[in-house]
């Protein structure tokens with residue numbers, strides 16, 4: 001099982017009506033590493049991530065998580081067969097997801113957010129769940145804020161609670177969709193630090209980000225998406241180093257300030 | 265106006281409050297069902313729910329009350345006019361409350377539900393732990409307004425012979441020839457009741473508020 | 478249950494006349510309510526603080542009491558303070574006052590919802606106060622308030638039925654009278670409900686159409 005990649009995506013196609021957002025993506029996310037997904041706005045990064053989380057159903061193609069098919073298997077004649085909901089939930093339980101908008105439940109405290117699934121889904125007693133949640137919160141440096149409601153926390157703190165909430169369920173793969181895009185620069189740092197520590201602990205991560213510095217320093221693999229296609233894939237030095245693919249050059253010029261681009 | 269007359273109004277307002285409270289509660293139960301129908305995957309149920317909401321919001325409560333008052337005996341249900349009043353008021357407020365509830369559920373941000381999906385919540389658990397509490401909190405102000413609306417609308421059941429606050433004022437005005445004082449006093453009693461309800465609503469809102477979404 | 482369509486048809490002229498009264502009361506009452514409501518809202522927002530408080534009381538009094546009680550007070554209580562109105566006038570005045578209170582609150586919410594920045598931006602490009610009101614505030618507010626104004630106007634139609642209780646010769650009264658005469662209440666009220674329902678649906682359809690047409694004025698997503 002260990003030789004199987006954490007995530008394997010094959011010929012994934014996703015359409016919204018007549019709009020083809022992903023046109024045949026192949027992707028392998030190796031275990032224990034950080035893979036960063038970059039690309040211009042609207043290129044389909046979020047859609048790809050949401051397909052991998054099964055929040056969105058792809059129209060064609062297959063996804064495997066730890067070697068197990070997610071949602072669909074390919075049949076004898078190449079057709080896709082839908083798997084039962086329980087199977088989908090089981091495969092999905094390997095994945096934790098962190099959203100750009102945090103998506104903390106506003107009617108629960110930070111501690112409640114982290115403990116909730118342990119109680120409701122895993123059936124743990126509330127007290128044990130809260131102990132475990134507390135440990136997760138202190139891992140992200142927020143034990144002092146456990147009793148606060150999301151509306152009483154800064155964006156950076158909310159996002160760290162969201163990370164703790166995902167980690168509490170012991171996933172072996174973490175998906176991040178632009179986790180720092182709605183944060184001020186000062187708050188971005190604290191979230192990126194938590195992610196860095198997580199990467200060092202050997203977590204398999206797939207990160208959609210515009211933080212090229214983070215991608216270059218923490219990512220083992222960079223995947224560049226444009227118009228729903230994978231354009232470039234490789235180690236950060238291969239992707240960002242010169243000579244660069246012309247689209248990457250354009251992307252760095254257009255979407256980032258030149259200062260950041262020349263740092264690389 | 266004597267205290268005795270005023271006290272008669274206050275006593276009659278008991279029925280106003282009871283009729284309204286019962287109708288609002290029954291209406292809420294019915295509204296939950298209608299809301300479930302409107303939001304369900306079943307096309308027939310959706311259509312039926314929408315038709316119900318459209319009809320009871322699209323016709324005057326007075327006409328609904330008159331229709332029900334005369335319809336019930338024709339289909340063999342000889343019930344007291346208080347019951348006819350409750351049936352009419354419940355149906356009407358159910359339509360409004362169903363729309364309010366639907367609005368609440370629709371306003372629960374999708375991301376919160378997706379987060380629950382990612383944490384492995386079953387649809388039932390997502391409903392119970394996430395969608396319902398948030399929707400309820402979002403709808404409290406609108407439900408309070410609807411309760412006040414119903415308290416005021418309950419004055420219409422005076423037409424089908426229920427001796428509640430308005431009808432009592434009417435009867436007393438006719439016998440004492442003092443409509444000015446009696447209707448003003450009746451209005452005052454309604455106002456006090458509504459202020460209390462509004463206050464309760466605000467209290468509830470505050471108690472359930474954990475800040476904004 | 479005998480569904481006597483012939484009966485209805487033979488009284489069609491009466492019913493149509495009553496329908497005309499209903500629609501007239503509705504349109505005139507709503508229009509006056511919207512107008513008076515606007516004046517109240519402007520006075521409360523731009524007038525002296527004392528005026529705001531002085532207007533708050535009547536608005537809340539109207540909003541806190543049943544329309545029926547207000548109508549009774551006006552129609553039966555009015556003569557005692559020298560205000561003898563016939564039923565139609567009392568109905569129209571009552572409807573206007575009632576509507577004005579609610580519409581004024583809608584206008585106020587509209588004024589409050591327009592970001593200060595939009596007004597400042599207008600002044601920066603050199604629009605004077607009147608131009609700002611005409612070119613910026615009113616168009617933005619129309620779009621913002623349209624759905625709630627349509628809702629309130631639909632409520633006004635339904636409230637006209639209450640005027641039958643003080644014998645305003647409108648639709649509900651006409652149908653009730655027929656019902657009494659021929660003991661055909663159920664048929665009459667059923668058809669009556671359908672007529673109101675059709676009017677309400679037509680009104681909300683018009684509202685939706687206007688909303689689509691005006692959607693270019695909608696706030697840009699922020």
Ligand SMILES: Nc1ncnc2c1ncn2[C@@H]1O[C@H](COP(=O)(O)OP(=O)(O)OP(=O)(O)O)[C@@H](O)[C@H]1O
Pocket residue numbers: 016019021039040041042043044045046047048
């Ligand atoms: N639910 C949806 N319905 C219709 N179209 C959608 C939906 N979600 C995304 N799209 C479209 O799919 C395309 C890709 O969107 P996606 O959100 O995946 O881009 P992205 O790469 O994440 O961009 P960004 O960097 O702005 O987040 C866009 O053109 C978008 O309009």
Ligand SMILES: [Mg+2]
Pocket residue numbers: 045046047177178
């Ligand atoms: Mg995105």
